Amino acid sequence: MMDIKQVIERSHRLEDLLRQHYHAKGTDLTQLVDSCDNRFSDDISNKLNRISLIRQQLTADDSLISDANDYQLFMDLCAECEVELMPRSSRLVWGVAVLLLGGITLAALGFYFYHWQHITL
Known part of the structure; x- marks a missing residue:
């Protein structure tokens, strides 16, 4: 089942x-x-542009364009892009910080x- 609210929230997160x-x-x-x-x-x-295109299709009122396959593809692409776009701190940086603090x-x-x-006080 397609949830338009979920589509909008995921694209706003990106x-x-x-x-x-x-x-x-x-x-x-x-x-x-x-x-x-x-x-x-x-x-x-390309994935981000595809997400934008699918979002436009899913939020359109035309039920012929919006189907479950597009929705699932949209969710999968969003998950992949969120992982790729989220900044990651390396273990070396965290290791140095913990070592210094300790x-x-x-x-x-x-x-x-x-x-x-x-x-004496």
Whole structure:
């Protein structure tokens, strides 16, 4: 069963990702993709343009154009594009952050343990 509300929410989620993480400019998905097209591979650009086209077809009042196959294709493409567009932090960055935070904490604990008897309030 096709849910128009779900179609609109998924496409707005993609539009928000493009605006927030890729600084895309425009009012609809097609304009947003065109404004930052050079940042994506041709595969992602084609998928995003296909999503825009299917959304227009699904939200049209013509029931002949809107069918379950288009809806399922739309949902699959949206899921793939969301995974591709979501920024990912590398494990190295997180590892360095945890190591640095742990090192500073251990250094502070060592300092207070060593100097605790000399501290007066």
